[in-house]
Amino acid sequence: MRDRSLVAFTLLTQWGVGLFWALLAVRLWSARTAGWPALESATAGAQAAVPVLAALGIAASLLHLGRPFRFWRAPTNLGRSWLSREVLLAALFLGACAFCAALALWAPGEVFLKGVADGAGALLGAALLRAMSRAYRLRTVPAWDAWTTPAAFLGTALLLGSVGAATALSAGPRPxxxxxxxxxxxxxxxxxxxxxxxxxxxxxxxxxxxxxxxxxxxxxxxxxxxxxxxxxxxxxxxxxxxxxxxxxxxxxxxxxxxxxxxxxxxxxxxxxxxxxxxxxxxxx
Amino acid sequence: MSGRWAFYVDSAACSGCKACQVACKDMNGLPAGVLWRRVAEVAGGGWRRAGAAWEQDVFAYHLSVACNHCERPICVEVCPSGAMAQREDGIVLLDGSRCLGCRYCEWACPYGAPQYDGALGRMTKCTFCAQELEAGRPPACVAACPMRALDFGDQQELEARHGPLRQSYPLPRPELTEPSLVISPHRDAARAGRGEAGLANGEEVKAP
Structure with missing residues (x-):
């Protein structure tokens, strides 16, 4: 149960980060031929999936705690613990992508604000992946303490993000x-x-x-x-x-x-x- | 004087009676399955053909292990809530009220020192019997050892008396966490370190 909840947490949050990146890349790439507000409206549904994935992942991670109601103490050792930083960054990423999804759904014309929020979300996603990788790179666990750990986490984000975005954008009538x-x-x-x-x-x-x-x-x-x-x-x-x-x-x-x-x-x-x-x- | 408390283990003298383990459980009221001090049983060797005859070179020894209150305590580094903290005298203590029970320290510690108590939903660990030290008494495990295989004291003084060795199979490389530990190894520890032995009671002493 313990490992399964962490499997769910890492997969869902990495999928969320990758989907956020992929949808942002599609919008940036398409911006030459289409207006930004139109792109926001066209991808709003897919953007709304990102905070859902992140929230589900964070909720799953609580299941491995012996005292889940003390979860709020997790980001209190930011100076030393990569796990503490990972928890804080996961929460910040969830907040950023939820804000982005809300803007895409209800205020697609707020181009500047959305641009800032998108940039922050993309950077927070990258920081979350880095913190997650560092949290697992324990020097006492040689199978994890290698470059392959961040590579695997990045691979998961890029794969699920790109396939997820492709699936979302090809479903139904194409905007x-x-x-x-x-x-x-x-x-x-x-x-x-x-x-x-x-x-x-x-x-x-x-x-x-x-x-x-x-x-x-x-x-x-x-x-x-x-x-x-x-x-x-x-x-x-x-x-x-x-x-x-x-x-x-x-x-x-x-x-x-x-x-x-x-x-x-x-x-x-x-x-x-x-x-x-x-x-x-x-x-x- | 280093000002750091350390344990000394004479693996050659240890008979594996586990009085240290029992005294620790008794002193700290530990439930079944939680062992702050454990005794590893190492066994190796076998039968070998020597010409027309068969000879045996079996060996066994014991090594008592608890938290080594390391100089680079990985449990303190990784704990997300800051529940693990190190005192100036080197003793690593756990503040149970801050622990979430995420068990990350259990993953990280190469000595399996932080132990999860399912009933409490949080980690527990050896305190070096800090309250006994303050009362001028030795830690319970040291006091209970009938073979005088366990001792404690200042790290530098123990090293001056017994040498600087801090590793013996099945313990990890000391550079991982710099344990406050001094060991007099069993004469067959080198063979065990070369892979000629295994843990006979792994299910008892290895952390999950």
């Missing part, structure tokens, strides 16, 4: 303001992230194999103890890549993108479960 090929480009980005993620996974396992005893034990847990999870991670990731490639080529990719999103979520879920399974500390 005139959003370019017709935007979902295709997002699917192409997702395909590139999926390929990069396989490289990161390979680098991680090689690192574990060549590391100290705790690393090798982590690798044994993943490859031998949870080989069905590893297989599910690889198969779902591979199929999601195929679906993304198909979405790039198809004129009406809605159904394929939905499938790609489900497969990408499955791959990320098993990947994250494997990440937590690799928590083997040095010593006792």
């Amino acid at each position: 005139v303001a959003v370019p017709e090929n935007a979902p295709g480009y997002l699917a192409l980005a997702a395909l590139a992230v999926l390929l990069a993620e396989q490289m990161v996974l390979l680098a991680w396992t090689r690192r574990l194999a060549g590391g100290p005893k705790a690393s090798r034990e982590a690798l044994r847990r993943i490859v031998v103890g949870r080989k069905s999870w590893l297989l599910a991670r690889l198969v779902a990731g591979g199929l999601s890549a195929v679906a993304c490639a198909a979405a790039v080529l198809l004129i009406r990719p809605e159904e394929v993108l939905r499938l790609a999103l489900v497969l990408a979520l499955t791959a990320e879920l098993f990947g994250r479960l494997l990440f937590y399974e690799a928590r083997v500390r040095e010593g006792l």
